[in-house]
Amino acid sequence: MAAERKGGVTISQVAKEAGVARSSVSRAYTRPDMLSPETVERIKAAAGKLGYVPNHTARALSTGRYGNVALIVPDVANPFFPPMIRAAQVEADRSDFCVFLGNSDEDPEKEDQLLGRFAGQVEGIILASPRLSDERIAAHALLRPLVLINRDVKGIPKVLIDSGTGIAEATQHLADFGHRNIVYVSGPSTSWSNKQRRAAVRHASKKLGLELSFVSASVPSFEAGLQAVDAILAKGATAAIAFDDVTAQGILAGLGERGVSVPGEFSVVGCDDALGPLTVPSLTTVSSRSIEAGKLAVSLLLEVLGSQAVRDASYVLETHLIVRSTTGPAPERGQS
Amino acid sequence: MAAERKGGVTISQVAKEAGVARSSVSRAYTRPDMLSPETVERIKAAAGKLGYVPNHTARALSTGRYGNVALIVPDVANPFFPPMIRAAQVEADRSDFCVFLGNSDEDPEKEDQLLGRFAGQVEGIILASPRLSDERIAAHALLRPLVLINRDVKGIPKVLIDSGTGIAEATQHLADFGHRNIVYVSGPSTSWSNKQRRAAVRHASKKLGLELSFVSASVPSFEAGLQAVDAILAKGATAAIAFDDVTAQGILAGLGERGVSVPGEFSVVGCDDALGPLTVPSLTTVSSRSIEAGKLAVSLLLEVLGSQAVRDASYVLETHLIVRSTTGPAPERGQS
DNA sequence: GGTTGACATGCAACCGGTTGCACAGCATAG
């Protein structure tokens, strides 16, 4: 009722109103069992009357428990991340934690800055697909609990989405369709996922006797995919596996512009299933499990926070090929 | 260098190391002009040696300036929001603010909870497309600075994306193509944007003499769009304007399943330009300006924080139709 | 040469909670 202007009703005001000591008010909230039921009642009544709400910040300062975690991603707007962010959010919520979100813009330095800015108001940090060096990551991990997503640094708990399995399936799928010459359109060089995917496609191609070339789209974006098309066609390939779905869509758009039909003349495979069946033609891609990764990362972090023990836990999530409509038989070879 | 175990190098440790008082260390960071240059230098050196980082929380407690803002959205994974979130993030960063992200899952109650949880550790809150009642919003606004996006509550600063202009253009566009019977597929009933769009399409249809019906997709999602298709076709319409792009994509997919060609037999218009030209066929839609909205909302909030004055400011961003490939001439009318 | 004022720094209170410890009151055991 009594909507005091701005700011704050404090513990002292409640204490005075209820005729008890400040410490009793505090305990009424944190350890009510220490007080007689009547006292608790009286305090709660006074608090209600004044509209008292415990101050999160003050509590954090004296207990060291902030009730916050931070999640840092390279690009919020990349459709791979929102579902993950959402899942992390939900999971944190279940334990009454708040989530700070950081966007590094694919920039390692920015990532470092954010890490610093968040420090001191979070209990732990989740770094998703970090672009930072192993050394810096290890340094930060020394200062506070850290969980990685899609990055493998020794001694730090992590959740890895193993796109290798899915990529291998994709390569096999293309080979089955008779493609002999394919391209892998790679993503950020500092991305663990990119390294993993690149290695997987190389390994599978070798095993299957496919000719493989690489084209680089340093940033995973629609535009980068679009711009990669000329280079891709120049390699004489009949199919491409892209670092991610967004890049793949760019490639599709570029092929369309050049009158190359998909999947008739050229096949495209994405990765991360970030767009779902939402596009037409729907994209053949590799499942990502980013939702599980987000959820898992938070619960892993909270677990680490609970038991000081810095468990060097790793969760690995396997992926699989999802065949939709952008892959088909290799075209008959007219000329070289 | 000296990587002290966990937690924190404090101001006191730095003070001892540098041989000065705690207050001087504090001032070396907040008001260096009050100290002699040499002292500042000596303190910074000591701080560097110890690896001192000012504690955000402690500072917030004593100054009341938290350096945090919260952004609450109904669904992070809805592609309309990520670009907005990103823009808000970037803008906040420019002023050294951190961003809490909240996801309400389209649930008013959850929204209320989040508002409560964030209170006490943020200086201000941005509510994007809130599903909460006007009363609750006004109540929260009384307690702390609040900025709304796509919601119009009297006396509260806001950024509105006026999709009305774009929707009117879209209706005109369909009429020009000879469509006489159209459907508006509406979104969440508590959404201000939905009300606005609904009103705009109604108004424009009336003016142009079009027959208009409504189909409801209570939640804006691909599935909801998919499920709305039967109802849409039952209305005998030749074109649909959807509440947003995601719903529109669902409609497109549903039409595809039923063998209805777009734009040959049926035209579809989305709203928000959330997907860009990313899809094939690319979606005719209404621009959203969500990036500007996110940026503007943050700068407006920071401005309100700067000058206590609760400016009842409103920014209105006009929108326009973006014609792509999902609209075309109305089909010849074979039968009724 | 004593006064004045600017400047640099230290002291101590404060922000709003939490928590170890002391203490009073009362019941039970010896």
Next chain:
DNA sequence: CTATGCTGTGCAACCGGTTGCATGTCAACC
């Protein structure tokens, strides 16, 4: 009837900074 222990509450220190005020120093001024 005193020793013992438990329970409920208050006191005061502490978390890590910020900030108003007091103090000491030194140069400039009359």
